Structures are given as C-alpha cells and as structure tokens.
Amino acid sequence: MEQDFLRLAQRGEEGAINELVETYQQSVFNVCYRMLGQATEAEDATQETLVKALTNLHSYDVERPFKPWLLRIASNECIDRIRRRKNPLSLDALGEDGAWEWKQGDSPNPEAEIVHRERRDEVRAALDALSPQDRAIVTLFYWENLPYTEIEAVTGLSISAIKSRLFRARRTIAGLLMQEDAYV
Amino acid sequence: MSRETQVLVSDLHSEAWWIRLMDDEVTAEERVRWDAHLAHCTRCQEEWKAMIFADAALRAAPAPEALPVGFTAATVDRIKRQQRLRRLLAFVAGTFIVTLVAMLVLALAGSALGVVEQGFIAVVAGRQALFRSVMHMVLVLFFGWQAILPFVLGLLAVGYLLLMPNGLLFTAALIWLSGHRRAMAPVRS
Numbered sequence A: 001m002e003q004d005f006l007r008l009a010q011r012g013e014e015g016a017i018n019e020l021v022e023t024y025q026q027s028v029f030n031v032c033y034r035m036l037g038q039a040t041e042a043e044d045a046t047q048e049t050l051v052k053a054l055t056n057l058h059s060y061d062v063e064r065p066f067k068p069w070l071l072r073i074a075s076n077e078c079i080d081r082i083r084r085r086k087n088p089l090s091l092d093a094l095g096e097d098g099a100w101e102w103k104q105g106d107s108p109n110p111e112a113e114i115v116h117r118e119r120r121d122e123v124r125a126a127l128d129a130l131s132p133q134d135r136a137i138v139t140l141f142y143w144e145n146l147p148y149t150e151i152e153a154v155t156g157l158s159i160s161a162i163k164s165r166l167f168r169a170r171r172t173i174a175g176l177l178m179q180e181d182a183y184v
Numbered sequence B: 001m002s003r004e005t006q007v008l009v010s011d012l013h014s015e016a017w018w019i020r021l022m023d024d025e026v027t028a029e030e031r032v033r034w035d036a037h038l039a040h041c042t043r044c045q046e047e048w049k050a051m052i053f054a055d056a057a058l059r060a061a062p063a064p065e066a067l068p069v070g071f072t073a074a075t076v077d078r079i080k081r082q083q084r085l086r087r088l089l090a091f092v093a094g095t096f097i098v099t100l101v102a103m104l105v106l107a108l109a110g111s112a113l114g115v116v117e118q119g120f121i122a123v124v125a126g127r128q129a130l131f132r133s134v135m136h137m138v139l140v141l142f143f144g145w146q147a148i149l150p151f152v153l154g155l156l157a158v159g160y161l162l163l164m165p166n167g168l169l170f171t172a173a174l175i176w177l178s179g180h181r182r183a184m185a186p187v188r189s
C-alpha cells in the first residue's frame, strides 16, 4: 500500500505526495522539535526534510522501509542546523524566538501546567547537553519508539554503538536531572 | 570478599551489564544476583535511582504540539514546485545534450561528405583543380610577394655564399684539395 504511494509519488502524483506528507509530517516534526527545541525552526526543518525526501525519491529504494530513510534526512537536517547555530557567525544563533513557548492562560489548570513546563524545560536542558547525534538517538528511542535496528538504519551506527551512546546519554541526562531535582 | 564475588561486582558495574539491565535483557538468575547486590551497594543504588528517574522523565516528556493548519498544503505545494523545477532543468539539460550530439553528428557527416566531394572534384575535374591551385599560387605571389621577399633574398644569398666561385663551400673545397695533394705528393729531398 505504502509502496504504491511511493511509486506514484516518484512519478509526481499529487494525491500520493499529499498522502505521504500527511502520514509522516507529525513524526518528522516530533523528531525535529525534540532535537531543535524550537517550534518555528522545527516546522522549517520538517518542511525542508519532506521537500528533500519527496523530490529525491529516485534515490530511495522503494523495497526498503520509508520511515527510517525519512527520519535519517530529518536528523541530518537537524544536526546541520544545530552545528550552524553553534557557529558564532551564523545568523541562526541570534534568534531564539519561540523556544519552548509558554502560552499563559491556555491551560485550565495553571499549577499542573507549571509542573508540566518545568519538567519539559528540565528535559530540554538535559537534551541540550548532548551531542546532536546522541540527541537524535535519544529522540528516536524514547519518543519515536524505534527499535535498535531502525535506529541503526537512521543513524548508520552499529547497534552496539547505539546502545553504548544511549546508555551514556541516559547517564548524562540522569546526572543533570538529579542535580536539578536536588535544588527543587 | 571471595575472588568470585569480586569478579561478579566488577561485572555488575560494567557498561555492558547496565545496558542489558536497562533493556531488560537479563535472565531470572542474573536478576536475583543483581537484586542481592543492589541491596547493599550504595553506588549502584544511586545510579539505579538516577537512571530510573531519567528514563521516566524522558518517557513522560510532553509531546510537541500539532503542526499548524495549512502545513500539509504548503509543503505539498513546495514539493510540486520543486518537482516542476527539476523537470524543467532535466528538459533543458536533455535538450542541450541532444542538440550538442546532433551538431557533432552533423559536423562529422558534413566533413566526411566534404572529403568525398573534394576527391570527386579532383578525379573528374582534375585540370580545373590544378588550374585553380596554380591561379591560387599566382595570386599569393602577386599579392603576398612582400611577405616572402626576405625569405627569397635570404635563400639566394646563402646559395651564392656557398656555391659561387668565391663562395665558402667552393673555397673550402679548393683548400682541402690543395692540402690533400700536398700530403699525397712524394717527400721531396
């Protein structure tokens, strides 16, 4: 079924392209949002990923699973953006607008919202401490629930390397979260 | 502490063990051994608590908000535009290559035909071709004599110097002959 859509999309069929975008946009956005921590930039990265993927379908093997291929493009896009951000000459580093936006008054339960926000900020800060690639691994494992074999397909790393990196990333995050917790 | 226990503890403090533990890939027997160790090792208790806390925090992290309305349409529109651009570029590149190849083929065919035609002219109208080439030479000499004059004069001068009765070659030949004759002459007493 999906392969039919992919074949049609390769031929430029609009309905198939629409279907693929609708099916995968939220997954791609979730990964970009976790990796970049910013809704506006994550939206840009998501669109860029989908445009790159669907205009380069000729370089994709229809017989292989599509999602890891797509998420690989997404994580590479995010890693590039994070690296560009770290470059002091990059204009991207200047605007941090909309980072983990806090919309006051949106929630019917402000206290729960504060706890929710604090937890989100803690996890966000802990993720920021990781390298872009480790951030991608944590994102794919925890929030996309991908098995190791699919993370391997996305990152190009061996399963043992992924396990080791994931463990060290968890330990870093644990250290930071426990530190935060000690202050609360 | 026995040697066996020491090996066991270092094993339980290894990264490989912790990875298996976090992935829940340990056997029932190993689990018993682990629980017994955890009961008295403060280092592992702290690490385990931190890992469980981090794991729970990561799993509980709130999901990102949904994409804005119109995102799909805007993305599909961009993809279509990009695909159109690619098709246009492919068409232009294809046309360029086809034109280039066609020009090359025509040029080769044209020159081949030209050679055949020249041969035909030479055979059938040989006299005409000869007359034309002679006329061509006459015209070159008539209009271009100034250009070849220094060359002709130089050629004449070299010829004169070498070959005329007082020329270099002639003189050298005379000297050589007289010397040779002298050497060949019987020794005079």
Ligand SMILES: [Zn+2]
Pocket: B012, B013, B037, B041, B042, B043, B044, B045
């Ligand atoms: Zn221990």
